[in-house]
Every structure is written in structure tokens, then in C-alpha cells.
Amino acid sequence: xVRYNDTLDKDESGRSETREEVLLNKFPPEEEHLLxxxxxxxxxxxxxxxxxxxxxxxxxxxxxxxxxxxSMSGLLKHSITSGKISQWRTHRSNFYTSxxxxxxxxxxxxxxxxxxxxxxVHGFSxxxxxxxxxxxxxxxxxxxxxxxxxVSAALRVMxxxxxxxxxxxxxxxxxxxxRYELNEMHHHLQRWTSVFNVVSIICNRQTPxxxxxxxxxxxxxxxxxxxxxxxVIMDFMNLGIKFLYDSGSILxxxxxxxxxxxxxxxxxxxxxxxYMRDSIHNFVGTPSTEYAKYDRVDI
Numbered sequence: 001x002v003r004y005n006d007t008l009d010k011d012e013s014g015r016s017e018t019r020e021e022v023l024l025n026k027f028p029p030e031e032e033h034l035l036x037x038x039x040x041x042x043x044x045x046x047x048x049x050x051x052x053x054x055x056x057x058x059x060x061x062x063x064x065x066x067x068x069x070x071s072m073s074g075l076l077k078h079s080i081t082s083g084k085i086s087q088w089r090t091h092r093s094n095f096y097t098s099x100x101x102x103x104x105x106x107x108x109x110x111x112x113x114x115x116x117x118x119x120x121v122h123g124f125s126x127x128x129x130x131x132x133x134x135x136x137x138x139x140x141x142x143x144x145x146x147x148x149x150x151v152s153a154a155l156r157v158m159x160x161x162x163x164x165x166x167x168x169x170x171x172x173x174x175x176x177x178x179r180y181e182l183n184e185m186h187h188h189l190q191r192w193t194s195v196f197n198v199v200s201i202i203c204n205r206q207t208p209x210x211x212x213x214x215x216x217x218x219x220x221x222x223x224x225x226x227x228x229x230x231x232v233i234m235d236f237m238n239l240g241i242k243f244l245y246d247s248g249s250i251l252x253x254x255x256x257x258x259x260x261x262x263x264x265x266x267x268x269x270x271x272x273x274x275y276m277r278d279s280i281h282n283f284v285g286t287p288s289t290e291y292a293k294y295d296r297v298d299i
Contacts (some may be wrong), residue, residue, distance in 0.1 A: 001043045001045075001047060001049055001217070001257055001291075002045070002047075003027075004023075004027050004238075004257065005217040005256070005257060007023065007026065007027075008023075008211075008256070008257075010213065011213045012211055012213050012256070013210060013211055013213055014209055014210040014211030014259040015086075015088075015208070015209070015210055020209070020237075020238070020259060023238065024238060027238065029238070029239055029240025029241075030240070031240060032240045032241075032242075033240065033241045033242070034233075034241075034242045034243075034244070035052055035241060035242070035243050035244070036054065036243075036244045037054065038052060038053050038054065039051075039052045040052075040294060041239070041241060042294050045293075046293045046294050046295065047291040047292070047293055047294075048158070048159070048291065048292045048293065048294055049239070049253060049254070049257065049258070050236065050239075050241070050251070050252065050253040050258070051154075051158050051220070051250070051251070051252040051253070052243050052249075052250075052251055053154075053249065053250040053251075054243075054244060054246060054248070054249045055246070055248050055249065056154075056224075056248060056249065056250040057150075057224060057226060057247075057248040057249075057250065058248075061146065061147070061150060061226075061248075062226035062227075062247065062248060064143075064146050064147065065147060065224070065226045065270055065272065066102075066226065066227075066270065067143065068140075068143035068144055068147065068201075069103070069104075069201060069203060069270050071136075071139055071140060071143050072104075072108060072131070072140060072143075072201060073104040075106070075108050075131050076104040076105065076106025076107070076108055076201070076203055077104050077105075077106055078106075079106040079107055079108050080092045080095060080105065080106055080107075088208060088210075089107055089205075090106075090107050094205050094206045094207075094208070095204055095205050095206075096204050096205075096206070096265055096266065097204070098204060098268050099266065099267065099268070100268070102268050103203050103204055103227065103268040103269070103270065104203060105203050105204040105205065106201075106202075106203055107200060107201070107202045107203070107205060108131050108200070108201050109129055109131065109198055109199075109200050110129055110131045110132060110140065110144070110198065110199050110200075110201065111128070111129040111132070111197055111198040111199075112128060112129075112132060112141070112173075112185060112188035112189045112192045113126040113127070113128065113173050113177070113185055113188075113189060113197070113280065114126055114127070114129055114197055114198055114277055114280060115127070115277070115279050115280070115283075125283075126173070126185070126280060126283060127185075128184050128185050128188060129198075132184075132188055133184070137188070138187070138191075141188050141191045141192060142191060144192075144193075144194075144199065145191065145193045146193075147194075147199075147224070147272060148192065148193035148194030148196075148199075148274075149193045149194070150224075151194060151196065151222045151224070151250075151272075151274045152166075152193065152194050152195045152196070154222060154250060154252070155195060155196075155220065155222065155252070158220055158222075158252050158292060159219070159220050159252075159289070159292040160292075161289040161290065161292070162218075162219055162220060162276075162289045162292070163195055165281065165286050165287070165288075165289050166194075166195030166196060166197075166276055167195050168284075168286050169195075169197070169276075169280060169281050169284055169286045170189065170192065170195060172284035172285070172286065173185075173189055173280070173284055174186060174189045174190065176284065177189055194274060195276075196222070196274040196275055196276055197275070197276045197277045197280050198274070198275055198276070198277060199272055199273065199274045199275075200271075200272070200273040200275075201270070201271075201272060202270070202271040202272075202273065203269070203270050203271075204267075204268065204269055205271075206262075206263055206264060206265065207260070207261060207262040207263070208261065209237060209259055209260070209261040210259065210260070210261070211255060211256055211257075211258070211259050211260075212255035212256055212275070213256055214256075214277065214278070215254055215255045215256040215275060216254065216256065216276075216278050216288070217254050217256050217257050217291075218254065218288070218289060218290055218291045218292075219254055219275075219276055219278075219289070220252040220253060220254060220292070221252065221253065221254065221255045221273060221274065221275040221276075222250060222251070222252045222273075222274045222275075223250070223251045223252075223271055223272070223273045223274075224249070224250050224271070224272045225245055225246075225247055225248070225249050225269060225270070225271050226247050226248065226269075226270045227247050227267060227268040227269040227270050228247065228267055228268050229247065229264055229266065229267025229268060229269045230264070230266065230267060231244065231246060232244075232245045232246070232262055232263075232264045232269075233245060233262065234251060234260060234261075234262045235260065235261045235262065236253070236258045236259070236260050237259045237260065237261055238258065238259045239258060245262060247269075255275070
């Protein structure tokens with residue numbers, strides 16, 4: 001996967017079929033697999049590429065996610081756009097309605113401290129995301145606390161070095177916010193329980209084939225899914241691996257390395273995608289981590 005990553009362009013989006021065909025011809029998967037039981041996927045160098053944990057979330061955890069999402073209904077509703085189709089993450093064509101009105105379709109990003117789009121350059125400072133500005137934002141931070149603890153505990157096992165890097169970054173951000181009297185940011189950082197910088201709340205959205213170019217290749221993003229919907233397959237297309245992505249599942253991978261795709265058009269489905277922004281780690285001076293490795297593997 002190191003050579004594969006070296007071949008990728010900096011802003012590789014995974015949206016060009018022509019480009020992806022070139023990559024697939026150069027790095028073809030050896031076999032096709034459908035995974036339905038807990039699994040760890042490694043490359044030839046023992047680097048961990050994917051963690052797959054079906055049924056990892058209990059009913060109580062999923063109920064908590066539903067409750068948190070309900071408190072964000074207004075933000076989710078207003079997140080859907082009708083402009084350029086290239087902005088597919090929030091474009092209305094990729095969302096479907098809830099059959100019983102229990103879920104509000106939409107996609108919002110929540111972070112106590114991140115760079116606004118186009119400002120990840122020298123001269124700008126982190127800001128609180130738009131979703132956490134205003135009086136109602138305190139309830140949002142509180143509603144995410146249990147989920148934040150769960151994914152952080154998972155990362156502690158999956159990638160210990162990244163866990164501690166995330167922890168160090170949050171502490172340094174808190175000290176920075178206090179020093180410059182950024183009271184709103186400091187308030188949210190004190191109550192933010194995750195080592196991840198950002199969480200995306202995604203409700204009833206189809207996911208076309210794509211990558212997330214801002215994710216580091218050696219890092220993990222963690223996705224959870226909850227709701228009531230027909231069986232769905234998450235396809236990691238360039239790996240030749242598909243996963244049964246039922247409610248309660250957890251998937252962790254570098255979404256830069258993995259071109260992924262999922263098609264669901266009915267039911268109620270909530271995905272939380274937790275990730276770190278390298279620009280935030282760089283801002284506070286947290287060193288980068290290497291790939292997590294499965295040391296006792298028999299290759």
C-alpha cells in the first residue's frame with residue numbers, strides 16, 4: 001500500500017473512472033472477498049489497512065446516536081444543497097427521504113476546532129465549525145460524548161500511536177484556545193470526548209465511489225452505522241473487498257487509500273464518520289504517526 005499511496009495524486013478524489021481504471025490495472029486485487037465476520041485486513045508488509053467490526057454497537061449505543069441526530073434535525077435539513085453536482089456530499093440528488101419521518105436527511109460536519117475550507121494555509125487559525133456556533137451547540141457537543149468515547153476506545157486498540165497523537169492534539173488545542181481567550185472553542189474542547197478532530201453526521205445518503213484526499217494514508221477514519229434498512233454492502237473497490245455493512249457495524253480505514261462505495265436507497269440510516277485533519281495536528285506541532293502494524297502475522 002505504500003507504493004500505491006505514492007502513485008496517488010495529492011488531491012485524488014476517486015471520482016474519475018478513467019483514472020481509477022489506470023490505478024486498478026497497475027495494482028489489481030489478487031482476489032475478491034465478501035467479509036461478514038470481524039476481520040483485520042493487512043498488506044504484504046504487515047500494515048493494517050482495515051478493521052471491520054460488524055455488530056460492534058449495542059442497541060443502547062445506537063439509540064444514543066439516534067437521539068443525538070434528532071437534536072441536529074434543523075442543521076441536517078439546511079445542509080442539503082442544489083448547486084454543483086460535483087459537491088456530491090451535500091447535493092440533494094444523493095439523499096432519500098425517511099419512510100416514517102424518523103430521520104432528517106442531510107450531512108453536517110462538527111468540530112470544536114478546524115480550518116474552514118480553503119484556509120489550511122499559513123496565516124489562518126482554527127475555528128469552531130458552523131454547527132457548533134450558537135446557543136443550541138452546547139447540546140450537540142453533549143449528545144456526541146458517548147459516541148466520542150466509543151470510537152476513541154476503539155482507536156486505542158486499532159492504532160495506539162494515532163490515539164495518543166489525537167489526545168496530544170486536543171490538549172494542545174485546549175491550551176491554545178485558553179491562552180487566546182477563545183471561549184467558545186475552549187468550551188467545546190473541554191466537553192469533546194473524542195481524540196478525532198471532526199465527525200460528519202450523514203443521514204440517508206447514497207455514497208458514490210470516492211476517496212477522501214485530506215485523510216492521511218497511515219491514519220484511520222472510523223465509520224459507524226445505525227438504523228433500520230435493508231442489508232447493504234460497503235465496497236472497498238481497489239482492494240477487491242466487500243463488507244456486509246449492517247446496522248451496528250464499525251469500519252476503520254484510511255479513506256485516502258481506499259476507494260469506497262455504498263448504495264442504499266430506502267430505510268433509515270445514520271453514519272457517523274470520525275476523522276482527523278493533518279492540518280490541525282501540524283498547527284499545534286503534533287508529530288505524524290506511521291502505519292499501524294500487525295506484528296505477529298505469518299506472511
